[in-house]
Amino acid sequence: MSEHSGHSEPSEHDLQREVSELEGKSTTASRLFDLRLIIGGLFVVYGVIVTIAGINPSDSSLDKSEGVNINLWTGIAMLLLGIFFLGWLKLRPTPPVELADVAEEEEGA
Numbered sequence: 212m213s214e215h216s217g218h219s220e221p222s223e224h225d226l227q228r229e230v231s232e233l234e235g236k237s238t239t240a241s242r243l244f245d246l247r248l249i250i251g252g253l254f255v256v257y258g259v260i261v262t263i264a265g266i267n268p269s270d271s272s273l274d275k276s277e278g279v280n281i282n283l284w285t286g287i288a289m290l291l292l293g294i295f296f297l298g299w300l301k302l303r304p305t306p307p308v309e310l311a312d313v314a315e316e317e318e319g320a
Contacts, residue, residue, distance in 0.1 A: 248297070258289030
């Protein structure tokens with residue numbers, strides 16, 4: 212009988228490939244759930260909705276706000292803030308997670 216009774220240990224190359232795949236998935240997940248993306252996306256969506264509501268204000272809403280079109284100005288501000296967050300994410304992406312950093316955090320905890 213041979214020493215390898217049907218079960219072979221994974222090679223170094225297989226382990227490195229698997230680690231690389233897991234690192235890629237981790238980086239993708241961290242970028243997907245980056246708070247800048249979530250906050251920026253929500254501000255852009257709500258900003259569009261509020262800006263559209265402010266384009267044709269009713270007389271009663273203008274009377275309540277003493278003649279200032281609050282929906283329009285707030286919607287524009289929300290759009291600018293959302294674009295700022297998305298631009299920040301684009302210009303300074305999340306760095307990939309290093310395995311050494313994760314190991315140090317686990318040892319320190």
